Amino acid sequence: MISIRDVSTVFTTAGQTFTAVDAVSLEIPRGSIQGIIGFSGAGKSTLLRNINLLERPTSGSVVVDGTDLTALGDEDLRRERHQIGMIFQHFNLLNNRTALQNVELSLKFAGVGKKDRRRRAQEALDIVDLADKASSYPGRLSGGQKQRVAIARALATEPKVLLCDEPTSAVDPRTTASVLQYLSDINAQLGITTVIVTHEMNVIKAVADNVAVMEDGALVEQFDLADLSRPGFSPATQIGRYLISDDITLERRPRVQQKEATLV
Template structure:
C-alpha cells in the first residue's frame, strides 16, 4: 500500500548572510516524509539538520524551494493561516523550554488558551495528556521538582495539546542519560503507534535512530548524502559518514579497538574477518557449516544481533583458521548466502 506524503520539501536552500559573508546552511535538499513515519535526520553539529527541519513549520523561511505540509503550501500562507497550520506541527527541544513559575498542568494548558475550549474542557484535556505521558501525579508540581526525563515528558504533553499530526523532535534526548533516553524514545514510538503521529527525529546519535525510526536521512555540510529505510541503511551503508554513525551505534568500533590490541597471530592460515548478515541469514548455523564443509575453524571475538523493524541484523568478528584454499571456499559460501565479508587488519580494513 502506497503511503501518503505528509511533508514534502523540494530543492530547499537556506543561506545566511553574516558580516558580509554568505553561509549556505542547506543546499538543494529534497525530503519526503510519509504519514505515520518516524523519520530520522542524523548528522553532526553544523550539518544543517535543525535548519532544514525548521523550514517545515516556517520557523525558518528557505532561500529557495517549496514546502508542502498536509497538502498546504506553507510558504504561501498568511499569518493567521500559518498559525493554524503550526498548531498541527508540535515541537520538542533539547532544553524543554518549560515555564518555571507555572505548574506542570499550567505548562501543558498554555497552548490551549485561545483554542475555544471551556475551562473544564481544558482541565480534562490536560489531565488526559499528562496521563498519556505518565505524569498524572505531577500536575501540581513545578518544573524544578522534576527530573530531566519528566521535564521532557511535560514538553511532549504540551506539544500534543493542539492534537498535532506531526511532532518534530530536535535533539530532544541529547541532554538525557541513556536509560531516560530509551524511555523517551519508547514514548515517542508509542505515540506514533497509538495516535498515528508522524515523528521527525533530529539527532546526532544513530543509536536513537536505530531504536525507533523506520526511515533515515544522513546530512553532511548542508546536504543529504544518504537516505532510505532503516534496515537498508544499516545493512548497506554507502557513505563513509553513514558507516561511522552505524559502527558507533552498533558498538563495533569499540569492539575492534579491543580486538586490535590482542596478539592474534594472523597469517595465510588465520584471517581476521567481519561477517555482516541480514534477515534469514542470521538463523543459519554458519560457524558449524563452515567447519563441516571446509574444516574452517572460527573463533568468535565479537558477536551482535540487532532487531531493526522486526528484521535481524547480525555482526560477527572472527578469526577464521584453515588451509588457504579451504578459507577461500568458506568465504565464497558466505557470499553466496548473502553475507558481507570484510577482511580486517589493525591498520587498513579492506572490503571483500
C-alpha cells in the same frame, strides 16, 4: 504527508553568507518516524525548523498534509502550526508554571477555551504517565519528567505532525530509552507522523523507519532502517558508514615516557 521540495536556507551575517540547508528534498510518509542524522553544523536542526517555518526557507517549498506552508500568510501559517507539535532539546518549560500550566500554554496560544484547555492538558499528561505531577513545578521534576511534560505540551493540540529536535541529548541513557519508548508508543497509538533530529545513531536505530543523513547542509544519503539488518548492506557515503557504527575507535599512539624527577 510531509514533502520538502528543493529547500535551501541561507543566512547572512556581517556581509558573509552561509548555506545551512542546501537544496534538500525529502518525502516523509504519513504515520512514519523519520530520522535525520548528522554531525553538529550539518543543517539538520535548521531543516527541522523549516518544516514548521520557525525558520523560513530562502527557497523551495514545504508541503504538510497537502498544504504548502511556504505559500501562506502569517495568520494562516499560525493556524496551521497548531497541527505541528514540537519538542525542543532543552525542554523550554516555564519554571513559574506547573506541569499542567506548561501544557496548557500551547492550547492557550491555539485559542482553546479554559475548560477545554484544562481537560486536554490533563489528558496529554496522562498519555505520558505524568497525571500525578500535574501540580509540580519543573524544578521538582527530573530531566526525563521535564521532557515528558514537553511531549505532553506538544501533543495537547492534537497535532498531525510531531517534530523532535535532539529530544534525548539532555537526559541520561536510561531516561533516553524511556523518552524514546513514549515517542514510539505515541506514533503507534495515535498515528502521528514524527520527525526526529539527532546526532546519535542509537536513537535512530531504536525508533525510526527511515534515516536521512545530512552533511554540510545537504542530504547525502537516505535508507530504510530495515536495510541495516540486510546481509551485505553498507551505507554508500563515508559519513553514513561512520554514523551507523556503535563503536568509538581511537588511533592508539605510543605514550611518551616521562623522565623521573631528580631530587637536588
